[in-house]
Amino acid sequence: MGRNESAFQEKPDFPASHYVDTRIYTDPDIFKEEQERIFKKVWMIACHESELPNAYDYRTYQHPGGVNLFVIRGEDLKVRCFYNFCTHRGNTLLYDPAGNAKYITCIFHMWSFDSRGNADTITREKEGYQDRLCKDKLSLREVKTELDFSGMVWVNLDDASIDLGSYLGEALDYLKDELSAEPLEVFHYHRAIVDTNYKLWHDTNSEIYHDFVHYHNRKTGMMQKGYFDRKFHCFPHGHGYLESMEIRYDAYEGVEGQRRLEWPKAPTACHKFIDLFPGITYNLRSPTFRLDTMIPLSATKVMIEFRGLAPKSDSPEQRRQRIKDYIGIWGPFGRNVHEDLLAVTGQARALAGVKSYLLHAREEGFNSHDEIGMRHFYEEWSRLMNRRSSGPYVPSEPGCVPDQQR
Amino acid sequence: MENPEKAAADLVYRSCLLMDQKKFEEYFALCADDFRYTITAYSPEAKVDMIWMDEDKASLKRTLDVLPRHNSDHSPLSRHVTVYTVDYDAAQKKARVVSALQVFRTSLDGGETQLFAVAKYYDVIALFGSEARLTERIVRLETRMLGLGSHIPF
Numbered sequence: 001m002g003r004n005e006s007a008f009q010e011k012p013d014f015p016a017s018h019y020v021d022t023r024i025y026t027d028p029d030i031f032k033e034e035q036e037r038i039f040k041k042v043w044m045i046a047c048h049e050s051e052l053p054n055a056y057d058y059r060t061y062q063h064p065g066g067v068n069l070f071v072i073r074g075e076d077l078k079v080r081c082f083y084n085f086c087t088h089r090g091n092t093l094l095y096d097p098a099g100n101a102k103y104i105t106c107i108f109h110m111w112s113f114d115s116r117g118n119a120d121t122i123t124r125e126k127e128g129y130q131d132r133l134c135k136d137k138l139s140l141r142e143v144k145t146e147l148d149f150s151g152m153v154w155v156n157l158d159d160a161s162i163d164l165g166s167y168l169g170e171a172l173d174y175l176k177d178e179l180s181a182e183p184l185e186v187f188h189y190h191r192a193i194v195d196t197n198y199k200l201w202h203d204t205n206s207e208i209y210h211d212f213v214h215y216h217n218r219k220t221g222m223m224q225k226g227y228f229d230r231k232f233h234c235f236p237h238g239h240g241y242l243e244s245m246e247i248r249y250d251a252y253e254g255v256e257g258q259r260r261l262e263w264p265k266a267p268t269a270c271h272k273f274i275d276l277f278p279g280i281t282y283n284l285r286s287p288t289f290r291l292d293t294m295i296p297l298s299a300t301k302v303m304i305e306f307r308g309l310a311p312k313s314d315s316p317e318q319r320r321q322r323i324k325d326y327i328g329i330w331g332p333f334g335r336n337v338h339e340d341l342l343a344v345t346g347q348a349r350a351l352a353g354v355k356s357y358l359l360h361a362r363e364e365g366f367n368s369h370d371e372i373g374m375r376h377f378y379e380e381w382s383r384l385m386n387r388r389s390s391g392p393y394v395p396s397e398p399g400c401v402p403d404q405q406r
Numbered sequence: 407m408e409n410p411e412k413a414a415a416d417l418v419y420r421s422c423l424l425m426d427q428k429k430f431e432e433y434f435a436l437c438a439d440d441f442r443y444t445i446t447a448y449s450p451e452a453k454v455d456m457i458w459m460d461e462d463k464a465s466l467k468r469t470l471d472v473l474p475r476h477n478s479d480h481s482p483l484s485r486h487v488t489v490y491t492v493d494y495d496a497a498q499k500k501a502r503v504v505s506a507l508q509v510f511r512t513s514l515d516g517g518e519t520q521l522f523a524v525a526k527y528y529d530v531i532a533l534f535g536s537e538a539r540l541t542e543r544i545v546r547l548e549t550r551m552l553g554l555g556s557h558i559p560f
Binding site for chain 2: 051059096097098186187188189190191192193194213214215216252253254255256307320323324327331332333334335337338339341342343345
């Protein structure tokens with residue numbers, strides 16, 4: 001028997017840490033607050049360093065805090081990041097998503113800047129400004145930038161933020177051997193803009209109970225030895241990872257045989273992934289690696305960037321096989337990503353106009369189908385937002401740590 | 407073959423009609439045993455040439471055979487193709503065909519049609535006796551933002 005509206009809005013009979021209010025996925029005001037309180041404060045990945053191999057190579061980045069940036073490798077080979085914003089009349093400085101520019105010259109009035117952000121040339125400077133202009137006050141807005149051991153370029157809009165190492169803590173250590181064994185490079189890049197809330201995508205990356213949506217994963221993972229022995233581990237700042245297992249690709253009739261190619265220092269056909277708050281996933285399905293980064297565009301729209309990375313040392317045959325293994329499940333024509341995107345857009349469609357609660361209440365000893373990953377994420381979300389994800393409109397006590405984690 | 411250029415063009419059109427209707431067996435009947443199917447794109451962001459599908463006849467068939475067990479977007483795709491050039495090599499009995507392709511997606515709920523992708527087909531077609539067979543199809547995508555993506559090749 002169905003429930004009426006009043007019953008539908010009743011809180012679930014679980015601790016507040018075990019469910020969330022649906023409106024955290026749909027409320028535009030909460031989204032604006034997330035931009036201010038989360039995305040403008042935390043470390044985000046702009047690109048991989050291999051996208052800037054040479055001096056003066058640059059890459060643009062639409063930061064989820066709402067500003068447009070570019071990352072550039074200087075003549076000293078150091079990677080820096082700046083607002084993509086001319087300090088004269090506010091035009092976009094770099095229009096192409098990637099390129100090489102010794103001097104970054106605005107198309108509008110041809111002001112130019114060097115790769116350290118200094119204002120270099122101001123056209124007809126003397127005629128217009130005489131001696132009234134101080135170039136130091138016209139340099140670009142620089143953004144804190146650090147690289148991790150895998151070469152990911154991390155940026156943070158908050159000058160007062162903690163450093164990247166403190167932000168990540170030991171969360172990435174589970175993949176340190178594999179991702180630092182050899183220099184990597186990007187072989188695959190695609191974006192998907194989909195109608196859903198960014199947290200729904202990260203939720204999906206944080207729990208593999210949803211393997212039920214994937215025929216491939218049911219056959220190659222869930223029905224195989226070791227699947228339910230995997231444990232989820234939580235780290236400060238909302239990060240976490242799930243332990244690996246050997247995936248039996250040969251159990252899926254859509255491919256021919258088990259994966260054979262190795263990833264440096266990784267077990268054969270392993271599946272390791274790390275979820276980083278608030279929307280980054282490192283995903284190693286040996287012999288191929290995928291990075292998800294998200295750029296939320298509104299409460300109900302997100303741009304997801306998918307990067308495939310591989311060791312630079314690959315032979316052409318190895319690279320071809322690695323690509324084949326990647327695109328079979330993760331490319332735009334692959335089996336799994338399509339199903340994941342279908343599911344999260346279906347969630348968003350169903351959530352529109354609904355006030356109720358979603359369950360994150362599975363407890364299975366932190367194993368594969370425990371929903372601890374989502375509970376851990378929303379503990380951090382609630383802390384940063386000073387709102388409980390289970391009751392976001394109830395004013396929090398000042399300094400109150402939400403009762404999210406058991 | 408009396409008019410190999412026309413036979414090659416007809417094969418390209420027929421392949422689109424069959425794929426639109428998801429008549430995969432009939433599609434494969436148009437393909438040679440050594441058929442190769444590839445979808446490629448260039449990323450100006452990462453400055454890399456990418457491969458998004460890379461199949462031979464057997465692996466593409468396996469991929470499509472197992473699709474009913476998967477969760478897929480069931481919106482129909484319509485392939486609108488225009489054959490631009492047919493270069494027939496009489497000695498090799500092969501034609502190289504370049505075609506423009508637009509793929510439209512029509513939602514099941516309401517029937518709204520949207521342009522899904524713009525691409526070119528680079529086909530190699532073997533012509534012998536009265537028969538034409540597709541031996542290679544490279545789908546070179548311009549569109550790289552495909553939303554949910556697709557379980558059905560273009």
